[in-house]
Amino acid sequence: MQLIFSFLFLIISFTTVYSSDSFDEFEEEIKVEKRIDPLSGYNRVMTSFNDVTYEYVLSPVAKTYGDVVHEDIRKSVRNFFHNLLFPVRFVNNLLQLKFQNTLEETERFVLNSTLGFFGFYDIGQEEFKIYPHNEDFGQTLGYWGVGSGFHIVWPFFGPSNLRDSIGSFGVDSYLNPLIYYDERPQNILNNIEDSRGILLFKKVNDISFTYKQYKIMKKDAIDLYPYLRDSYEQYRDKQIEE
Amino acid sequence: MKIISKVLLVLGIVFTIGQSAYASEQEEVKELFLKKIATVVNIIKESTNTKEERNSKIVQLLTPTIDFEIMAKLSLGAKEWAKLNEEQKTTFVKLYVERMKQSYSSKLDAYSGQEIEVTKILQPKSNRIELVTNIVNPDNNLEISYKYYKPAKQQEGKDTWLIYDVTILGISILKTDRAQFSEFLRTKTIDDLITRLSNS
Numbered sequence: 001m002q003l004i005f006s007f008l009f010l011i012i013s014f015t016t017v018y019s020s021d022s023f024d025e026f027e028e029e030i031k032v033e034k035r036i037d038p039l040s041g042y043n044r045v046m047t048s049f050n051d052v053t054y055e056y057v058l059s060p061v062a063k064t065y066g067d068v069v070h071e072d073i074r075k076s077v078r079n080f081f082h083n084l085l086f087p088v089r090f091v092n093n094l095l096q097l098k099f100q101n102t103l104e105e106t107e108r109f110v111l112n113s114t115l116g117f118f119g120f121y122d123i124g125q126e127e128f129k130i131y132p133h134n135e136d137f138g139q140t141l142g143y144w145g146v147g148s149g150f151h152i153v154w155p156f157f158g159p160s161n162l163r164d165s166i167g168s169f170g171v172d173s174y175l176n177p178l179i180y181y182d183e184r185p186q187n188i189l190n191n192i193e194d195s196r197g198i199l200l201f202k203k204v205n206d207i208s209f210t211y212k213q214y215k216i217m218k219k220d221a222i223d224l225y226p227y228l229r230d231s232y233e234q235y236r237d238k239q240i241e242e
Numbered sequence: 243m244k245i246i247s248k249v250l251l252v253l254g255i256v257f258t259i260g261q262s263a264y265a266s267e268q269e270e271v272k273e274l275f276l277k278k279i280a281t282v283v284n285i286i287k288e289s290t291n292t293k294e295e296r297n298s299k300i301v302q303l304l305t306p307t308i309d310f311e312i313m314a315k316l317s318l319g320a321k322e323w324a325k326l327n328e329e330q331k332t333t334f335v336k337l338y339v340e341r342m343k344q345s346y347s348s349k350l351d352a353y354s355g356q357e358i359e360v361t362k363i364l365q366p367k368s369n370r371i372e373l374v375t376n377i378v379n380p381d382n383n384l385e386i387s388y389k390y391y392k393p394a395k396q397q398e399g400k401d402t403w404l405i406y407d408v409t410i411l412g413i414s415i416l417k418t419d420r421a422q423f424s425e426f427l428r429t430k431t432i433d434d435l436i437t438r439l440s441n442s
Binding site for chain 1: 312315316319320344345348349351352391406407409411412413414415416417418420421422423425426435438439442
């Protein structure tokens with residue numbers, strides 16, 4: 001019996017120690033890992049450039065476009081492009097051994113390309129409740145344990161890092177039909193101008209949904225570059241975790 | 243052998259009690275959260291208020307649930323915080339709280355009463371609860387996670403469980419602030435930061 005009581009005592013004293021709160025306990029949770037940032041000088045300049053481009057060119061254009069073109073049409077356009085990028089999601093789900101997701105992505109592609117009128121209508125999600133699984137090669141590398149590397153801000157594309165740049169400009173670009181512009185009958189686009197034009201159009205269409213959020217988000221920034229950098233890296237960490 | 247089985251029994255009981263205490267704490271935090279959200283939605287739907295009245299009402303409603311002071315301290319970090327004198331501490335907390343309230347209000351303007359559901363409740367430690375919620379949008383859901391802690395002693399005019407961090411799509415408010423502030427303080431002083439906060 002004595003043994004039991006000593007056990008109980010042990011447990012109780014353990015839980016009391018456990019639940020006492022102190023600054024240190026929080027410190028462990030909030031601690032931001034020091035990120036190596038050799039390009040910080042360039043990145044800062046590029047962040048300002050992107051910000052100005054976004055605020056004074058892309059965002060007003062997207063706003064006007066959004067005012068003129070009905071939301072339903074813009075959503076259809078977004079669905080269409082999303083559907084075209086199926087190869088990226090298919091391959092990267094597969095490479096992360098997410099077989100169920102790979103299957104669902106394939107089902108979505110088949111359904112949306114046919115019943116969904118070439119992907120303009122997301123019938124997979126709306127009618128069949130099959131949801132997309134966005135994966136890219138940066139996430140695939142992260143899944144297999146590759147670290148993010150240093151942060152890079154690209155003109156027009158915005159925040160990225162070494163790992164994700166290799167992913168999106170390297171591997172994923174081979175899976176993106178909007179970047180194939182050689183004159184081959186099986187390609188959708190004929191030349192590099194078409195490719196750039198269509199990518200810009202896609203970008204404007206995307207921004208027409210998000211430009212207000214950027215403004216709201218930017219209000220929280222004391223210093224835009226580290227704010228966007230850390231937001232990006234945390235967001236990617238979370239995506240890789242899932 | 244007998245003793246061992248007794249010990250196991252007692253341990254079993256203790257753990258079951260412990261588990262159900264966890265469950266009821268989680269339920270309590272969730273209920274209070276949903277109740278407050280319901281009130282927020284009602285305030286938003288009342289069309290008689292101006293935007294400012296509405297936002298200040300909502301901030302007032304949520305203030306007992308949020309520990310702004312600890313957020314202010316944590317955004318600087320223990321090391322930086324210790325360097326501040328009393329006056330700087332008070333000013334910094336005041337400005338930080340003001341900033342949080344404004345930031346929250348501007349996010350409220352973008353919210354139009356969509357359904358909010360609690361998708362997961364985590365309790366990584368006995369005095370930490372994380373409420374993972376989802377703002378249900380027709381085309382893209384927004385995951386927002388509220389991190390609560392339970393102070394050893396309940397503060398006056400405050401709830402038992404207090405929010406000390408919010409993450410939106412995995413981006414923690416505290417962590418981004420910590421990153422920004424520490425970058426700022428690398429080249430500038432705390433007084434510069436205070437001036438910068440009071441100007442925004």
